[in-house]
Amino acid sequence: MARRNKIYEGKAKILYEGPEPGTYVQYFKDDATAFNAEKKATIEGKGVLNNRLSEFFMTGLTNVGVPNHFIKRLNMREQLIRQVEIIPLEVIVRNFAAGSMAKRLGMEEGTQLPRPIIEFSYKDDKLGDPLVPEEYIIAFGWATQQDMDDIVALALRVNDFLAGVMYGVGIKLVDFKIEIGRVWDNDYMRLIVADEISPDSCRLWDIETGQKLDKDVFRRDLGNLADAYTEVARRLGVLPTNVTHATKPTLIN
Numbered sequence: 001m002a003r004r005n006k007i008y009e010g011k012a013k014i015l016y017e018g019p020e021p022g023t024y025v026q027y028f029k030d031d032a033t034a035f036n037a038e039k040k041a042t043i044e045g046k047g048v049l050n051n052r053l054s055e056f057f058m059t060g061l062t063n064v065g066v067p068n069h070f071i072k073r074l075n076m077r078e079q080l081i082r083q084v085e086i087i088p089l090e091v092i093v094r095n096f097a098a099g100s101m102a103k104r105l106g107m108e109e110g111t112q113l114p115r116p117i118i119e120f121s122y123k124d125d126k127l128g129d130p131l132v133p134e135e136y137i138i139a140f141g142w143a144t145q146q147d148m149d150d151i152v153a154l155a156l157r158v159n160d161f162l163a164g165v166m167y168g169v170g171i172k173l174v175d176f177k178i179e180i181g182r183v184w185d186n187d188y189m190r191l192i193v194a195d196e197i198s199p200d201s202c203r204l205w206d207i208e209t210g211q212k213l214d215k216d217v218f219r220r221d222l223g224n225l226a227d228a229y230t231e232v233a234r235r236l237g238v239l240p241t242n243v244t245h246a247t248k249p250t251l252i253n
């Protein structure tokens with residue numbers, strides 16, 4: 001059988017033409033990159049875990065009424081998604097200072113913020129995804145003021161959902177990144193959550209021990225990334241509880 005048409009290949013995922021108009025197949029690779037692909041590795045099992053975890057979070061969002069691109073998982077590494085026009089922004093929500101915010105402001109990582117803080121980066125690897133003010137976004141026409149209001153509302157709903165789900169399994173949601181896409185239903189345009197939600201795009205710390213269970217394990221060489229993601233999946237009930245090593249993940253259907 002002929003391979004599907006490749007639409008786009010990113011650092012961790014590939015998009016293929018979907019079986020019906022308006023759909024794509026999203027394939028999760030085992031590749032990990034950090035610092036805009038300066039650091040690279042292949043981590044066996046990561047793609048399988050992220051496919052399943054993104055399915056878990058997106059399905060949960062659907063169930064609480066937050067619109068997103070997920071349609072269904074097709075197999076271990078692929079999911080069917082709605083085709084969207086991606087807004088070229090990384091929408092970052094922070095509950096505790098960490099990463100680039102902690103560095104920029106000289107704050108200790110883990111400091112609780114007075115309220116969730118949302119920031120936007122312009123998606124451009126060559127520029128290192130620079131932080132941009134809303135003023136730029138609107139002036140350059142990447143999104144309108146109405147879009148920005150909708151994006152902030154969506155981001156806060158995702159934050160409340162994800163923070164609650166993670167809290168339930170003893171994990172603190174420090175921060176995360178989402179991407180937003182436009183879809184059209186006839187002439188009516190809507191914004192929905194797109195891309196992925198996984199430990200690649202969140203900071204997740206064990207509430208008791210502070211242990212990092214996200215991509216910082218790879219960025220900062222803190223241990224085995226697949227083991228950390230397996231732990232997240234296991235706590236969420238996505239993997240059987242007796243799985244202790246990620247090399248060959250077994251999935252519950």
Ligand code: AIR
Nearest residue numbers: 099100101175176177200201202203
């Ligand atoms: N993120 C940003 N660009 C790519 C990703 N995955 C996520 C990080 C972190 C949050 O956005 O994984 O959860 C904030 O990242 P930073 O580096 O700005 O502190």
Ligand code: ASP
Nearest residue numbers: 011033034035036037038
């Ligand atoms: N995903 C980006 C990269 O590949 C940023 C990061 O997650 O650190 O560099």
